[in-house]
Amino acid sequence: MRVLAAMSGGVDSSVAAAMLLEAGHDVVGVTMRLWEGDVEGTCCSVTEIDDARRVAQQLGIDHWVFRFTDDFEARVVEPYAAAHAAGLTPNPCIECNRHVKFDRLLRRATQLGFDAVATGHHVRLRREDGRVRLLRGADPAKDQSYVLYVLGQRQLERCLFPVGEITKADVRARAAELGLRTADKPDSVEVCFVTASGGREDLLRSRVGLRPGRVVDTKGTVVGRVDATELVTVGQRRGLGIGGGERRYALSIDPAAGTVVVGGLDDLMSDCVELTDLAWVDAPATGHVLAQSSAHGTPVEAEFDGSTVHFAEPHRRVAPGQSVVLYRGDEVLGGGIAR
Amino acid sequence: MTAYLDNAATTPMRSEAVEAMLPFLTERFGNPSGSHAVAREARKALDEAREVVAECLGARPGEIVFTGGGTEADNLAITGHHAARPGPVVCTAVEHHAVLHACRALPEARLAPVGPDGVVDISALTDLLDPSVSVVSVMLANNEVGTVQPLADVARAVRASAPDAVLHTDAVQAFAWLDIAATAADADLVAVSAHKFGGPKGVGALVVREGVAIEPIIHGGGQERDRRSGTYNVAGIVGMAAAMQSTVAERAATVARVQALRDRLADGLLGAIPDATETGDRANKVAGNCHLSFAGVESEALLVLLDGAGVCASAGSACTSGAVEPSHVLTAMGVPADRAVGSLRLSLGTTTTEADVDLALEVIPPAVDRLRSS
Numbered sequence: 200m201r202v203l204a205a206m207s208g209g210v211d212s213s214v215a216a217a218m219l220l221e222a223g224h225d226v227v228g229v230t231m232r233l234w235e236g237d238v239e240g241t242c243c244s245v246t247e248i249d250d251a252r253r254v255a256q257q258l259g260i261d262h263w264v265f266r267f268t269d270d271f272e273a274r275v276v277e278p279y280a281a282a283h284a285a286g287l288t289p290n291p292c293i294e295c296n297r298h299v300k301f302d303r304l305l306r307r308a309t310q311l312g313f314d315a316v317a318t319g320h321h322v323r324l325r326r327e328d329g330r331v332r333l334l335r336g337a338d339p340a341k342d343q344s345y346v347l348y349v350l351g352q353r354q355l356e357r358c359l360f361p362v363g364e365i366t367k368a369d370v371r372a373r374a375a376e377l378g379l380r381t382a383d384k385p386d387s388v389e390v391c392f393v394t395a396s397g398g399r400e401d402l403l404r405s406r407v408g409l410r411p412g413r414v415v416d417t418k419g420t421v422v423g424r425v426d427a428t429e430l431v432t433v434g435q436r437r438g439l440g441i442g443g444g445e446r447r448y449a450l451s452i453d454p455a456a457g458t459v460v461v462g463g464l465d466d467l468m469s470d471c472v473e474l475t476d477l478a479w480v481d482a483p484a485t486g487h488v489l490a491q492s493s494a495h496g497t498p499v500e501a502e503f504d505g506s507t508v509h510f511a512e513p514h515r516r517v518a519p520g521q522s523v524v525l526y527r528g529d530e531v532l533g534g535g536i537a538r
Numbered sequence: 539m540t541a542y543l544d545n546a547a548t549t550p551m552r553s554e555a556v557e558a559m560l561p562f563l564t565e566r567f568g569n570p571s572g573s574h575a576v577a578r579e580a581r582k583a584l585d586e587a588r589e590v591v592a593e594c595l596g597a598r599p600g601e602i603v604f605t606g607g608g609t610e611a612d613n614l615a616i617t618g619h620h621a622a623r624p625g626p627v628v629c630t631a632v633e634h635h636a637v638l639h640a641c642r643a644l645p646e647a648r649l650a651p652v653g654p655d656g657v658v659d660i661s662a663l664t665d666l667l668d669p670s671v672s673v674v675s676v677m678l679a680n681n682e683v684g685t686v687q688p689l690a691d692v693a694r695a696v697r698a699s700a701p702d703a704v705l706h707t708d709a710v711q712a713f714a715w716l717d718i719a720a721t722a723a724d725a726d727l728v729a730v731s732a733h734k735f736g737g738p739k740g741v742g743a744l745v746v747r748e749g750v751a752i753e754p755i756i757h758g759g760g761q762e763r764d765r766r767s768g769t770y771n772v773a774g775i776v777g778m779a780a781a782m783q784s785t786v787a788e789r790a791a792t793v794a795r796v797q798a799l800r801d802r803l804a805d806g807l808l809g810a811i812p813d814a815t816e817t818g819d820r821a822n823k824v825a826g827n828c829h830l831s832f833a834g835v836e837s838e839a840l841l842v843l844l845d846g847a848g849v850c851a852s853a854g855s856a857c858t859s860g861a862v863e864p865s866h867v868l869t870a871m872g873v874p875a876d877r878a879v880g881s882l883r884l885s886l887g888t889t890t891t892e893a894d895v896d897l898a899l900e901v902i903p904p905a906v907d908r909l910r911s912s
Contacts, residue, residue, distance in 0.1 A: 265838055266863070310912045311842050 200314040201225045202359060205304060206254065206262070208247030211319030211362050213254040213381045214370045218361040219317055220258055227313075228255040228262040231304060233271040233295075234392050254379050267303050274298035276392055277406075283399075284407040286452035287520030288432045290346070291390050292494075297349040297478075305357060317359040321367070322347055322531075324360060331355040333480045333531040338366035345494045348524040348534040349478045403429050412457040414439050417450070417466060428454045433518035434467060450516065468513035473506060474523055474535030484533065489526040492517045492537070498526055540848045541894035545734075545826055545887030546681055546711060547852055551781070552736030552888075558780035559738065562773035570770050571761065580772050587779035594782040595728060596719025597745040603762045604743050604775050608710040608731030609636035610755075611744035614766065615706040615727040616640045616673050618752035623702070625672030630658045630687070631870035637675050637708050638866070650676075656685035656818045656871050660695055667699035674705050678712035678722060682867040682883060683818045684827025686716070693724035704750050710734055710742075714785060714887070715793055715824040726750045732774065736888065737781035741774030788888070796886050797825035803884060803895045804828045810903040817873065817881070826886040831873065835880040835909045843905040849898050852883045 204216040206228040219226045230251040248264060255262035275294045282289035300318065308316045320343045321336030331352055336342040343363075350358065362370050374382035396402035403409060409427035416422050423440030425431055431439070435449045439461060447461040472492070477483070483505070489498035490508050500511035503525055517523055517537040524534035542550070568580035585599075592599040605611045616627060617640055626646040629637050641647040648671075650663040658676060667674070676692045679685065689707055696705050706727035709718050714735040722728045728745040732738055746752055746765065758767030785792075801820075808814050813833040832840070837853035844851050853865075868878040884898060 263842060307836075307839055310839055310909055311846075 201312060202227075202315050202317050203304075203308040203311070203313040204228050204260075204317045205300060205319075206230050206251040207319065207387075208250035208254075208381065208384075209319065209387060210374050210379070210381045210384050211321070211367075211370055212251075213319070213379050214373045214377075215317050215319040215359075215361045216254070216260065217258055217373065217377055217379070219359065220260065222361075226258075226260050226317075228252075228258075228260050229304070230262070230264050231299065232264055232266045233268055233275075233299065234395055235268060250381055250384070254381055257377070257379060265304070265307060267299055270299055270303050271295065271392075279392075280403060280406040282520050283403050283429045284454060286428065286431075286454045288518035289520045290494075290522050291392070292346045293349055293522055296346055301350055301354045301358070305354060309357070315357050315359050317361060319362050320347060320360050322360050322363040324355060324358065324363075330481055331358075334363075335526075335529040335531075336360075336363040338368075341367045343494075344526075344531045345491055345496075345522070345524050348480065348522065348531050351479060352481060355480065400427070400430060403427070410454065410457060412452075412454070412459050414441060414459045414461055416447075417460060417462045422447075422461065425459055428452055428457060428459055431459050434515055467516050469510070469516045470513060471507050471509045472514075472517045472523055473538040474508060475538050477506075477533060477535040479533035480531050484525065484527070487527075488532060489528075490523050491526065492521055492523045501525075539893065539897060540850060541897040542850045543828075543884040543886060543890070543894060543898060544850045544852050545714075545890070546684075546883065546885035548733045548739065549714070549736050549887050550889055551733075551738060551777070552784055554784050555732075555737050555777040555781040559773040559777040562776055566772075568772075570772060571759070580770070583776050584770055584772055587775045590779040590783050591743055591775075594718070594786050595730065595743070595745050596723060597728075598748065600763070601745050601747055602743055603746055603765045604741065604770065605729075605766055606768075606771070607740055607742040608634075608708070608729055608734070609742075611729035611731070611742045612636040612675075612706075612708050612710075613640045614744050614752060614755050615729055615746075616675055617644070617755050618765070619704050619706070619727065619750065620644050620672050621753035621755075622751035623672050625670045625703075626668075627673045627675065628663070628666050628671055628700075628703075629675040630663075630677065632656060632658075632680055632682075632685075632867045633675060633677050634681050634708055634710065636710075637677065637706075641673075641675065652685075652870050654872050655822065656680060656683050656867070657822065658687055658692065660688070660691050663692065664695045664699050667696065667703070669700060669702060671700040671703040673727075674700065674703050675708065676705070677708040677710075678716065678718070679709070679824045679827075680867060681711045682865060683829045683871070684711070684823035684885075685818045686712070686721075686822050686824060689721060690724050712824065713782075715789070715826060717786075717789070727752075732778035732781060735781055735785045737778040738774050741771050741778050743778070785888075792888050793825045796888070796890060799890055799892065799895050800825060800828050800886050803886070803898055804830065806895075806899045807902055810899070811906050814906075815877070817868070817871070826890075828884040828886070829881065830884075831868075831877045831881040832906050832910075833877060833880060835906055837879060837881050839909055840880070840882060840905055843908065844901060847897075847901040847905065849901050851898075852885070853881055 202224045206212045230248050252262045279289045279291040321341040322344045323334040325332040335344045412428035413421050414423035448467045450460045450462045488503045490501040491498040502509045521537050525532045568576035570581040570584045588599045627641045628648045629641045631649045648666040674696050704726040707725040710731045713730050726747045731742040817829040
């Protein structure tokens, strides 16, 4: 197969490209330039592009740079800032996968005659009877299926995720064996453009402005103040300007009114969460599922009725804007965005 | 086969240049600044090279400052004269980044607009001039679209409205095609770069006409009459002189031959590809430039397909990461963004053959078609 390997300059995508070559594919590496400027440690920096290119050279494959800054700004960064301004907790990596990596890049790859796009994500694919199933990665600690639930059959049939079949330790070992310069690079932990913008606070201050707010209890009594409602997330306990007493958590945020409602753990617990923007790997599913509401969260037993996830046990309120991903066993069924 | 059509990025070295350089990379290794026999041998080569370069640029030997390339020559001209006589600097909006960014790094830079043909608007330029202006920088030929600027008209406007200003021209893209001695005669400062005409990379020259003040931007041992310190790149300078000499000797014939190839290429592509436009006025471009844009195509993808088919081309100017950047030149010419993203620069050179043009004509139309239909 002709495979376009997205190479971020990190160890996972480096090894992914190497594994595809070993498997006999015709591989070309590509690094997406998504962000202007040059900030160390983010995948659009010249250093990271250099690393990706050097790995490609070591592997003896061609390497290109594609500039997708326009889509990234319009589809990822701008909506991220707008969501925070509206009191939501967005998940920009998922939007990047949905609109950039597995849409723009995939279309470009098809245009150029590639059969598939590969990335260094830790997930596994199983192809059976003409359908593709999406499973958690082989290394539970590094599983990235949560951020890929937005991929449907149309995308998955043209995707390859080679490192999802092995553990992160094996990835590093393979990189070291191959002498790749990325073997010891630390994992990226933050959202790329947030790091590049000097952190979430600086990014949001420059894009949407930060407005202080009142912290009120469930009866409406003011109990504290925050410097920026845009930086508060539902479920947050610290930084709400309320010292002492019982533990209190942010229950809801209303930036327009400038209020953050707080309450105790009991108030935070919820039986259900309604989802919008549903996306399915294959056919829509209902019934018994495992629901996971953050990238490294614990999946919990639930029933899905087609629009609302009903938790078997009370569950901490899911911050509006966050994605809830529905699994059956290790298999991703799909998911949606918490309302 | 590979058709190398990116001569505006760099050219293959001429064999005369390579041969001229070899002794200075081996046995004649001396530092021309010394006084012994080994140094003197290098000095002789340097002095001879300087005379050749001066002759080819229409300058006197004492007016030549050797630099580490075109970018340094542009920076020395602008920053160096600004240091000697501070004041606003004026350049066109389509200058190479070596000029544009050097100007922007100074306290006051004024940008002169260009028309849709890429030619500087003389009356708008004149409006930016006043007696306080330090440097006016107008390129001779544009690196992306090949447009030649009316330097004599620019010089007239500068002498009239900013009599104390110096006129600098970036002739980096022009030397291969135009008689610099004549076309840049009105400029006080002229920058060239060896690798754009068959010389080595990392060496260039700045003509500093007698009486034009410049302060050095690189300080050290005081070489080049205190205008550019640093041990002489003897091999590079000798190679540049050899490439210049051959280029000048063959220029008229090369221009005629390459222009015919370029016309066949441009007309062939415009005829074969619907919704294709040529950028700028061909009658006012250097012979090696063919710049087209295709509606509904992204040049980033087109370049990949062409590369795969053996055609080395470019979307405009190269940048550090290799990604295609939006072109400030096309923006300044008023090319709509959706058109600018589909631009293709094919730049021909002395080594371009009929077979290169044949391959490009065979490969480009189906590539554009493929991108449009998927």
